[in-house]
Amino acid sequence: MSLDADVVIVGAGPVGLVIALMIARQGISVTVLERFSEVIQSPRAMAYGPAAVVELERAGIAAECRQIGMEESDYHVQIRWITRDNKKIAGYERPSGVNMGGYAPVLCGQHKVADIILRHLSEYPHAKILWDHEVTEIRDQGDKGATAVCDTKDGGKAEITGRYLVGSDGARSTVRKLIGCTFDGFTYDKRVVATNVYYPFRDYGFTLAQFIVDPEDFALVPPPTPSCISVFKWLRLDREMFPRRDVSLLLRRRRLPDIRTTPRPSGL
Numbered sequence: 001m002s003l004d005a006d007v008v009i010v011g012a013g014p015v016g017l018v019i020a021l022m023i024a025r026q027g028i029s030v031t032v033l034e035r036f037s038e039v040i041q042s043p044r045a046m047a048y049g050p051a052a053v054v055e056l057e058r059a060g061i062a063a064e065c066r067q068i069g070m071e072e073s074d075y076h077v078q079i080r081w082i083t084r085d086n087k088k089i090a091g092y093e094r095p096s097g098v099n100m101g102g103y104a105p106v107l108c109g110q111h112k113v114a115d116i117i118l119r120h121l122s123e124y125p126h127a128k129i130l131w132d133h134e135v136t137e138i139r140d141q142g143d144k145g146a147t148a149v150c151d152t153k154d155g156g157k158a159e160i161t162g163r164y165l166v167g168s169d170g171a172r173s174t175v176r177k178l179i180g181c182t183f184d185g186f187t188y189d190k191r192v193v194a195t196n197v198y199y200p201f202r203d204y205g206f207t208l209a210q211f212i213v214d215p216e217d218f219a220l221v222p223p224p225t226p227s228c229i230s231v232f233k234w235l236r237l238d239r240e241m242f243p244r245r246d247v248s249l250l251l252r253r254r255r256l257p258d259i260r261t262t263p264r265p266s267g268l
């Protein structure tokens with residue numbers, strides 16, 4: 001059994017990619033296995049808490065994220081709770097210049113952060129990403145490491161062995177299940193659908209972030225871009241009335257905008 005890399009990482013989400021970059025920078029060989037053929041493009045993280053900003057700094061990419069994303073001067077930093085027809089219920093102004101964990105905030109779409117990491121990773125010949133590799137099985141090789149068995153796009157199988165294997169394959173982690181770890185807690189009985197809505201929100205007084213408070217039409221509307229036309233809208237759907245398959249169909253039939261194909265303004 002030969003080693004493909006010192007470290008094999010399952011999942012090219014932000015966690016897997018940041019770990020890969022940090023490891024590659026230390027001169028350690030790393031292979032990332034991702035089931036899709038590219039980084040997930042649907043709307044996800046935009047604003048990062050202090051702990052995540054610290055990691056982006058440690059990975060040496062926070063400054064680039066800020067350049068591509070938004071600066072404080074790009075938006076009105078008020079956070080508001082509003083009615084469905086945009087009447088303010090409450091709000092507060094986040095004092096500008098207050099840093100998170102000692103660092104300036106980072107506001108940059110998760111897929112853009114991934115682009116930055118991928119560019120940096122490409123500078124390291126000992127760092128590889130294998131797209132279209134879905135891990136379905138893990139073989140423990142004792143002291144020698146672990147082998148990830150993957151389904152590939154062409155219907156074949158691939159076996160990738162590392163001294164260490166990192167499971168960073170998201171909330172429904174296959175690695176977690178394969179190694180018998182539990183993920184205790186509960187799942188809300190509602191679905192939240194996130195999508196981009198293109199509209200000049202800023203012209204209508206929308207600020208850095210607002211929560212629409214409404215029993216039926218709850219929504220979180222986070223930062224519009226400097227060019228002020230895009231925002232995530234969250235819809236609450238009953239899990240029983242709208243199983244996951246039906247929500248996907250709904251998106252595909254474009255009754256809701258198709259989050260995979262909708263073009264994004266730069267910066268989001």
Ligand SMILES: Cc1cc2nc3c(=O)[nH]c(=O)nc-3n(C[C@H](O)[C@H](O)[C@H](O)COP(=O)(O)OP(=O)(O)OC[C@H]3O[C@@H](n4cnc5c(N)ncnc54)[C@H](O)[C@@H]3O)c2cc1C
Pocket residue numbers: 010011012013014015016033034035036039040043044045046047048049052110133134135136168169170171173174175194232
């Ligand atoms: C709408 C929305 C808004 C959000 N906003 C914020 C925000 O503003 N700030 C914030 O901090 N967080 C936010 N989050 C949360 C944030 O997106 C997640 O915390 C983050 O994506 C988790 O990263 P991860 O790398 O652990 O997992 P993921 O991003 O889920 O990545 C896991 C990767 O593993 C791959 N994978 C899964 N299974 C396998 C397998 N068997 N084999 C190979 N590859 C596999 C997946 O395809 C995926 O690419 C938001 C999430 C959503 C959905």
